[in-house]
Amino acid sequence: MKRLLLAFAFIAVPIATSAGTGLSFVAPALADASIELHLKNHKFTPSTIKVKANTPSMIILHNDDETADEFDSSSLKIEKVVPGHGKGNIRVRALAPGKYPFMGEYHAATAQGVVIAE
Amino acid sequence: MISALIIVFREVIEAGLIVGIVLAATTGVPGRERAVTMGVMAGVLGACLVAGFAGELANLFQGSGQEFFNAAILLLAVAMLTWHNVWMASHGKQMARELKAAGHRVKTGERTLAALSVVVGVAVLREGSEVVLFLYGIAAQGGTTAAGMVVGGGLGLLGGAVVSALMYFGLLKVPASKLFQVTSWLITLLAAGMAAQAVLLLQNGGLLEVFTSTVWDTSWLIRDDSITGKLLHTLVGYSEAPNGAQLIAYGATIAMILVLMRLVNAPAARPKPA
Numbered sequence: 500m501k502r503l504l505l506a507f508a509f510i511a512v513p514i515a516t517s518a519g520t521g522l523s524f525v526a527p528a529l530a531d532a533s534i535e536l537h538l539k540n541h542k543f544t545p546s547t548i549k550v551k552a553n554t555p556s557m558i559i560l561h562n563d564d565e566t567a568d569e570f571d572s573s574s575l576k577i578e579k580v581v582p583g584h585g586k587g588n589i590r591v592r593a594l595a596p597g598k599y600p601f602m603g604e605y606h607a608a609t610a611q612g613v614v615i616a617e
Numbered sequence: 618m619i620s621a622l623i624i625v626f627r628e629v630i631e632a633g634l635i636v637g638i639v640l641a642a643t644t645g646v647p648g649r650e651r652a653v654t655m656g657v658m659a660g661v662l663g664a665c666l667v668a669g670f671a672g673e674l675a676n677l678f679q680g681s682g683q684e685f686f687n688a689a690i691l692l693l694a695v696a697m698l699t700w701h702n703v704w705m706a707s708h709g710k711q712m713a714r715e716l717k718a719a720g721h722r723v724k725t726g727e728r729t730l731a732a733l734s735v736v737v738g739v740a741v742l743r744e745g746s747e748v749v750l751f752l753y754g755i756a757a758q759g760g761t762t763a764a765g766m767v768v769g770g771g772l773g774l775l776g777g778a779v780v781s782a783l784m785y786f787g788l789l790k791v792p793a794s795k796l797f798q799v800t801s802w803l804i805t806l807l808a809a810g811m812a813a814q815a816v817l818l819l820q821n822g823g824l825l826e827v828f829t830s831t832v833w834d835t836s837w838l839i840r841d842d843s844i845t846g847k848l849l850h851t852l853v854g855y856s857e858a859p860n861g862a863q864l865i866a867y868g869a870t871i872a873m874i875l876v877l878m879r880l881v882n883a884p885a886a887r888p889k890p891a
Contacts, residue, residue, distance in 0.1 A: 566754030567671060569747065573841040573857065577821055580683060580750060582672040588680035590821055592829050592860075605751045607620060 533557040536589075538564060538581070541606035552596040552616040558589040568610060572601035575614065621769030622776075624751050627844075628744035629777025631851045632660070635740040637781045638807060639733045641788035642701070642800035649730060656734040660741025667742060668749035684822030687743060691815040694739045697732040698808040699874050702801050704729050707881035780848075803852070805874045810854020812870040813863040820862065828861025 532551070536558050537544045550556045560570055562581040570579045570589055581587035594616035603610025636653060643649040667674065667686075674682045708728075748770075755766045791799050819825040836857040839846045849855035854867055 566757050567668075567750040568754070569750075574836075576817060576841075576856075576858070579821070580671055580675065580747065582675060582750075583754075585672045585675055586680070587675055587683075590681075590823050592820070595831075604624065605620075605754050 533559055536560045536612075538562045538568060538603060538610065540564065541568070541603060541609045543601075543603070543610055543612040546612040548612065548614045550591065550594065550614060550616050553593045555593050556591045558591060558614075560587045560589055562586065566605070568603040568605045570601060571604040572599060572614075574599040575601060577601070578604075618765035618769035621752070621755065621766045622773040625748055625770045625773025626776045627773075627847055628748045629774055630780050630844075630847065632737075632740040632744040633777050633781025634784055634848070634851045635807065636737055637785035637788065638800065638803050639737055640785050641796065642705075642804060643730065643733060644789070644793075644796060646730060652730040652734040653737055656737030657741050659734075660738040661745055663738065663742040664745025664749050667746040668753065671746070671750060678822070681822035681824070684818045685824065688815040688818040688822070690739045690743060691811045691818070694736045695808045695812050695815070695870060697736045697739075698804050698811075699870075699877065700732050701729040701736075702804050702808075702874055703877045703881055705797065705801060706878035801878070805871055806853045807851075808874060809867045809870040810850065810852070813854050813856065813859065813867040816862050816866040817856075817860075820860070825862060828865065831858045831860050832864055834858040 532554075534548055534550070534556065536548065538560060541564060548558065558570075560579070560581050562568060562583055562585050565583045567580055567582045567585075570577060570581060570587065572578075575591060575594075577589055577591070579587050579589050591614065594614070596616050599614040599616065601612050601614060636657065639656075640649065640653060643652075671683075674686055676682060678685055752766060752770055756763055788796070788799065788803075816825060820829055834857060839849065839855065839857065841847075841850065841855075841857045846855060846857065856863065859867070
């Protein structure tokens with residue numbers, strides 16, 4: 500039993516530390532430039548988003564459709580479900596200059612967009 | 618129909634591979650079917666709940682509730698997988714060495730069945746809630762797509778189940794004497810991949826902002842969104858462009874499990890717990 504507790508201690512410590520470092524996250528997150536993105540009729544507006552390279556940014560996705568969709572981008576490493584008539588804060592890491600396509604996974608035929616870092 | 622097929626297939630594979638590994642790891646343990654079935658059912662139920670409360674969940678923690686929720690359940694799964702491996706290392710191997718009666722081995726396996734049941738439940742919950750949201754979305758639109766959705770979703774489910782079954786029966790081909798070793802490695806890598814994924818979610822949620830830069834990029838070789846990439850992601854935590862914190866979490870989880878397994882497995886270091 501002792502060892503099991505030890506096992507959980509190993510797991511609990513990193514979680515606790517990560518929670519600790521998180522205390523400082525409010526200020527920088529709010530300081531980031533944020534971009535409003537709308538999803539309507541399963542299409543993104545704007546479908547091209549320009550961000551400053553090497554700087555984190557925040558995309559606020561407003562889902563104006565009835566149903567949920569998932570903002571999905573393997574190059575941005577983001578998968579975020581946004582319910583119908585809901586909004587989601589999408590944190591974009593500091594990006595090297597380049598193009599980063601994204602899509603609404605549940606309606607990938609129409610919901611397409613790209614983040615351009617420059 | 619095709620999109621329903623692809624999405625359901627992908628999510629079922631992710632959960633199914635985990636179920637396959639759990640089944641292989643519990644070969645010969647009675648009650649495992651019940652434990653796994655209960656895990657799956659609880660997962661499906663949970664997935665519906667999560668999908669139903671997706672809006673509320675998303676709005677928690679400044680819009681990062683979903684990330685934190687997923688990170689939390691992943692870390693829970695990591696804890697359960699660790700527990701299983703460590704427990705099996707301390708008891709399973711020793712018993713195999715002493716060639717004790719099968720009945721005793723059974724008891725040992727049963728101890729961690731509950732933990733593995735949780736792992737199965739968590740896997741189904743995570744992947745299932747996306748399927749539920751997606752299918753609900755299509756269903757809500759109604760019309761001709763509904764029939765296509767059922768067919769596509771059904772085919773996706775079938776395909777995912779077949780791949781998972783192949784994985785399971787492939788594992789059963791491993792000689793019994795080596796099966797424990799193989800499954801404990803698989804579980805270790807599974808846990809490491811989940812820990813790395815949890816770290817990414819915490820980063821996306823804005824809770825962890827260290828070592829976020831990409832360390833290497835192998836997207837030219839295997840892309841994350843390819844089927845191979847998805848399979849490897851689930852099995853060994855493959856990521857086309859992992860960042861520093863993810864790699865640290867991955868390495869630390871493997872190290873933690875191996876060290877704990879070794880600690881409990883060393884004969885001299887096994888006094889009877891008081």
